[in-house]
Every structure is written in C-alpha cells, then in structure tokens.
Amino acid sequence: MTGDTLRLPSFATCSAEQAAKYAEDTYQGLWSLLSYEVFWQERFTFLKEHGYQLRPRFAPNWTPSWIGTNYDPFFCEDSILSMKHIIVDATRISDGARVTIKTVSRASDEIAIGRFLSSKELLQDPTNHCVPIIDVLDDPHDSSKGMIVMPYLRPFDNPPLRTIGEVVDFISQTLQGLCFIHAHGVAHRDCAAANIMMDARSLFPQGHHPVRLNYSPDGVHEISALNRQDHPVKYYFIDFGLSSRFQGGDVPLVVGTKGRDKEPPELSDSDPYNPFPLDIFILGNLYLHEFVQKYHGLDFLNALTVPMLQVNPNNRPSAQACYAIFQGIQASLTESTLRWRLRSYKETAPERVVYDTVAVAREGIYRIKQMIV
Known part of the structure; x- marks a missing residue:
C-alpha cells in the first residue's frame, strides 16, 4: 500500500x-x-x-x-x-480466509494437543468446540519455536450478548465443548473468559477489521453487528498452552498455579490436584462473574454454578453431570424468556424504562410475524 x-x-x-x-x-x-x-x-x-x-x-x-x-x-x-505480542492476523492466500498465527514453544504440549483435538475424525464431532489447527510451521529464525495457524476468531463477548437466550446458547456450547475435551482425556486448565472466542462471521457478513473490531475491513467505517438470535455463532476454546492430556491408566494429577483464573482453591505448585474438576470451577466462575453477577433474571443459573464452584474439588459434578443439570434448567425456560433482553445491574431506572419499552416492542413485532407466518 x-x-x-x-x-x-x-x-x-x-x-x-x-x-x-x-x-x-x-x-x-x-x-x-x-x-x-x-x-x-x-x-x-x-x-x-x-x-x-x-x-x-x-x-x-x-x-x-x-x-x-x-x-x-x-x-x-x-x-x-x-495489539497482541505472540499472535498476528493474516489472510490465507489460497481462498482469502482470515486466520490467526500464534508463535508457541516446541517444548510445550500445545501443538500436540491441538493437533490431536483437530484430527479429521474429531473435527467431525459437532460437540467439538476446540479451535482447529489449520497448519503448523517451523519458525525460520528460532528452532525452539513453532507457529500454529488457526481460524480467525473474535472475543465471545464482543459484541456483548443481548438476550437471555444468547447466554443459554453460550453455556450450552461451552459445556458441550468441555464434555468433549474431557471425554478425550484432555484437561484445559485455563478455560477462562479470555480463552473462549467465537466465529463471528455470521454477525459481520461483510467482514470487519481484525484489530479495530468495530470497523470495516479497511479500518475506515464504523459497523454494527447483526443479532445472534437470527445469526447464530459457534464458540471455541482456545489456548491449550497449559493443557494436559491423559491416556489409558494415567493418573490425572498436575501441579501449577498458572492461568487467568486465580480463584480455584486447589491451585498449588507443590500439592498435586486433579485438573478436570479445576476446569469445572473455572467455567462455573466464568458463568458467575460474566452473567449471574452482571444481569438481572439469571438466578436460575445458580442451580448450575453453585455445584460447579464447590470448594472441595471432589464435590463438583463432572462435565457430563453439569451438562445434564443445565439441560434441566434449559427445559424450564420459555421462548419469551429466552428472547428477553439482558438487563444489567448497572442500568439506571430511566435506562431500564427505555430499554424495556424497546424490548416489549420487539417482542410484539416478533409475535405479529409469527402469526402472519
């Protein structure tokens, strides 16, 4: 240029x-x-x-x-x-697809675990929510490093979720994804908010800039996203740099305090702990901090988050049990509840009146359209 x-x-x-x-x-x-x-x-x-x-x-x-x-x-x-130190966006020349390239240490298990979870057979499983590894390249200047190529993804909460149904869909996909990871012997160990992203192409059909996220691909014009209810997205777990894989009779024990979430009580550099219940805590903590504590009307999630956040790791349900609890919650929710907007605890009374009025109008339009159809 x-x-x-x-x-x-x-x-x-x-x-x-x-x-x-x-x-x-x-x-x-x-x-x-x-x-x-x-x-x-x-x-x-x-x-x-x-x-x-x-x-x-x-x-x-x-x-x-x-x-x-x-x-x-x-x-x-x-x-x-x-804006990132170890990753960069790029365009795949063969088809123009946006990708992300990350430099990683060859000494870590990130490449091996990523390739395993991206195998042709596992990618065919619709419950696989692990970011696929498209390519692995040798670093031409540092033999201790490799470069992994992945699809370009966007933070899961940018743009913010707008309805209760979108929260429910996020939880459904991430619990499914955790069940998949655990079923294949992998503990993520860092599945916090920053390590869950989304394929947002459906929300931005004309694309967006990879760094200046709310601008057109050329970085010039501000753009708005479509809504997730009509244009669903898929969420992915990323960054398996701290992950562990266990096979056969391996005892699932690890040590370490690294990770974005510092609240899990079992974290230790000296006392071994099971990393699978750790994932349950981290994900439950995400649901608590990002949803239950931010928005009105999500108290029904307490039936899920409370057991996930038990102090004793042995008392936390497995990923499959968490998903079963969630399915029971999901079955109790009405369509109108799922379509209702998220109401932030930070909203002022005047803001609430305005936003609720708009939400009621949208619900009315939705019902009229359903009647016409």
Whole structure:
C-alpha cells in the first residue's frame, strides 16, 4: 500500500499543515513498528511463501501509506498497531480466509494437543468446540519455536450478548465443548473468559477489521453487528498452552498455579490436584462473574454454578453431570424468556424504562410475524 494508491473518503483527509505534522510525527517514530511487530515483519516473506499474507504494515521496508498525501493516518489501515505480542492476523492466500498465527514453544504440549483435538475424525464431532489447527510451521529464525495457524476468531463477548437466550446458547456450547475435551482425556486448565472466542462471521457478513473490531475491513467505517438470535455463532476454546492430556491408566494429577483464573482453591505448585474438576470451577466462575453477577433474571443459573464452584474439588459434578443439570434448567425456560433482553445491574431506572419499552416492542413485532407466518 502506497500513498498514490490510496482511495479514502473525504472525511479521512486533513489540511496541508496537519498532514505535515503527521509526516513529522511519523519520521519521529510515532507509528513505527513495535518490537513484537518487528518479530512478525521478520517472518513476513516466510509466511507469504507458505501461503499466508500479513497486512501491509508488516511488509519488509514498509513505508507508511499516508506519507506524501493529505490523509489522516487514523484512516490508513497500515497505521493500526497489532495489539497482541505472540499472535498476528493474516489472510490465507489460497481462498482469502482470515486466520490467526500464534508463535508457541516446541517444548510445550500445545501443538500436540491441538493437533490431536483437530484430527479429521474429531473435527467431525459437532460437540467439538476446540479451535482447529489449520497448519503448523517451523519458525525460520528460532528452532525452539513453532507457529500454529488457526481460524480467525473474535472475543465471545464482543459484541456483548443481548438476550437471555444468547447466554443459554453460550453455556450450552461451552459445556458441550468441555464434555468433549474431557471425554478425550484432555484437561484445559485455563478455560477462562479470555480463552473462549467465537466465529463471528455470521454477525459481520461483510467482514470487519481484525484489530479495530468495530470497523470495516479497511479500518475506515464504523459497523454494527447483526443479532445472534437470527445469526447464530459457534464458540471455541482456545489456548491449550497449559493443557494436559491423559491416556489409558494415567493418573490425572498436575501441579501449577498458572492461568487467568486465580480463584480455584486447589491451585498449588507443590500439592498435586486433579485438573478436570479445576476446569469445572473455572467455567462455573466464568458463568458467575460474566452473567449471574452482571444481569438481572439469571438466578436460575445458580442451580448450575453453585455445584460447579464447590470448594472441595471432589464435590463438583463432572462435565457430563453439569451438562445434564443445565439441560434441566434449559427445559424450564420459555421462548419469551429466552428472547428477553439482558438487563444489567448497572442500568439506571430511566435506562431500564427505555430499554424495556424497546424490548416489549420487539417482542410484539416478533409475535405479529409469527402469526402472519
């Protein structure tokens, strides 16, 4: 991307004086690549040779596209900094699909476990909610590292869930996914909120920028997501860097305190513990903090979260038992309840009146459409 090929809307332009200031800021290093971006720039050509195209910002000898133009750098895609240290987005050249590439240590089990859960046979199971491994590449500059290629995913709560039914669907999919993982002898050990993402292509049929998430693919125009009720998404567990796999007569015991959730009482660097009940606690804690404690009307989930969060790991139900509890809860919910909006505890009284009025109107429109059909 160079200045003479840019075609941006008029609102992306600035005065000659401001353009000169942007140019000076650029020469002073304001938009220079960060150290971890340089890491990916050094692998740009290698990845391209293997079928993966990084964004123009990472190209060798990159020159900012706004230099020599009157464009505001904010509206130039190559000004957008990468926000992650060990991952980068890319485009698969063969079909234009967006992917994520992550650098991982060869000494960890992440590659082996990821490949196992991504085997052709296991990918055919609809309850498999593990992010698939598309490709594994050797790092051309560091033999102790590898690079795994996965589908591009978006945080599960961006955009936020809007209805009770969307929460129920999220819990259903994640419990199914945990049952699948455990049934195949794998304990995730870090299945916290940040490690559950979604394939959001149905919500953004025209795509979105991989870093500036609420903007068009070129990073210029703000966009809105479609709703999940009419455009379902699939949720995935990611990051198996702390995971353990047990086979045959292996005793499921581990040690360690690493992980995003520090509340599980059994975590220890010296006393071995069973990692399968740990997963139950972590997921139950996610449901509690992200849903029950944030929104009105989700108290029915207590029948699930309370047993999942038992202090004694031996008293927590298995993943299959949790899913059975949840299915009983799900069966008790009416369609109108599932369609009802999530009401945040932080809402003010005036906000609640307005949002409830809109929700009632939507429910009325829904019922009228059902009658017509």
